[in-house]
Amino acid sequence: MRAPRTYLWKSLSLILSVFLLLSGCGGKGPESSLKVAQQGLLSAGLSADAGYALIGSLQHGGSLWGVGKNERLYNWNHEQGEFSTIRAVAMADDAKLAITAVDADLAVWNVLDGRSLNFWRAPDKISSIAIGPNNKYALLGMRSNQAVYFDLEKGQARYEFPHKAEVTSVDISGDSRWAITGSDDQSARLWRLDTGALMHTFSHSNQVKTVALSNDGALAFSSAQREDAVIWDTISGDAKAKLSYRYENFTSARFSEDGRRLLLGTFRGDIYLVDAVNGNEIGYWSAKARRIWGPASSGAVLDMAFAANGEVIAITSDGMLERFKL
Known part of the structure; x- marks a missing residue:
């Protein structure tokens, strides 16, 4: 049965109003977008x-992209002829x-020529990774209730x-002084990298999902799920x-090079600069x-970075690389 015109018009008006309301919400949109994965991402880093x-894509393994030319440079997988399930990258x-990283296995790659340099096995499954400034060590967050400061040349903690x-x-500070670890135990902890000693415990009221350090090591950031977000x-x-x-769920954070600004990405695709x-x-x-609508109607911000041309580059879990004007 055909809907009466008045009912149809009211329905269309309601839909249009909702659309306009939604389109008016949120921050300014991207200047441009590039799809880097068909089905979405498990992990990403800039x-x-x-x-x-x-990126570590849902169905097609890992790959490295050149952001300037919007081109795929290398396909990186842990087994030849297979698409690896890469849940952490750096x-x-x-x-x-x-x-x-695939579970407890990590592969080290040369960005300039795409070669694999080393394959190592961590003590347990890897959740998150940060590479130290001298590229000799990496900080590995793991599911076994610990992080390890891992020697990438010797393959040991x-x-x-x-x-x-x-x-x-x-995260690791740019001066190699500090490491910060965030945990589901509702705390973030700051460690000295010269001795391995614990310096501070930053307590939260929920699971800590995102941490960051400034380059000079003067500032730390930690945020709990839908709870407090603090600069320390x-x-x-x-x-x-x-x-x-x-009430935000922050999924990524990065300080500017001078440590004066902080980028924050959220689960629903918003990016804040503070x-x-x-x-x-x-x-x-x-x-x-x-x-x-549907599963790709929003994407968590997996990483962000400040580009030299004054843009902010972000990559989201729905497989999009986006450019925003500062």
Whole structure:
């Protein structure tokens, strides 16, 4: 039966109103977008200068992309002829080295020519990775309630950093002084990398999913799931700023090179830029969904970086690499 015109018009008006309301919400959209995976991503990482993107896709394994020319450079998988299930990746700050992880196995890659340099096995399944500034060590967050400071040349752990639950997020400061580990035990912990000693424990009221350190090691960031997000002073261990995003799920964080700004990515595809000194918001963008409805209607921000041309580059779990204007 055909709907009466008045009912049909009211229905269309309601749909249009909802669409306009939704389209008016959120931050400014991307300048451009590139699809780097058909079905979405398990993991992704950007180099510090946003020149490279490393991804672990749902169905087609790992690959390295050149962001400047929007091109796939290499396909990286752990077994020849197979697509690896890569759940954790990392790019070195100097963009010369990359790591992919499949369960407890990690592969070290040369970014310049695509060669595999080493294959190692970690003590347990790897959840998160950060590569040290000299590319000799990597910090591995693991499901076995610890992180390890791992020698990439010898294939063995130098230090173990214990928690009481899975370590979900890790980072290393650019001066190689500090490591930070975030865990489902509702804490983030700051460690000295010269001795392996615990310096501070940052307590939260829920599982800690995202941590970051500034290049100079002066500031740390940690956030709990839908709870508090805090910028910390690494020397005193005191909170410098508590951010006003209590009900956000932050999935990624990165300080600017000078440590004065902090990028934050969320589970629903929003990106915030905050002042790292006082925590005030100074920028806000929203990733563009691949579809209006369905599983690709939103994507978590897996990583972000500041590009030299003044853009912010972000990569989302629905397989999109997006450029935003600062």
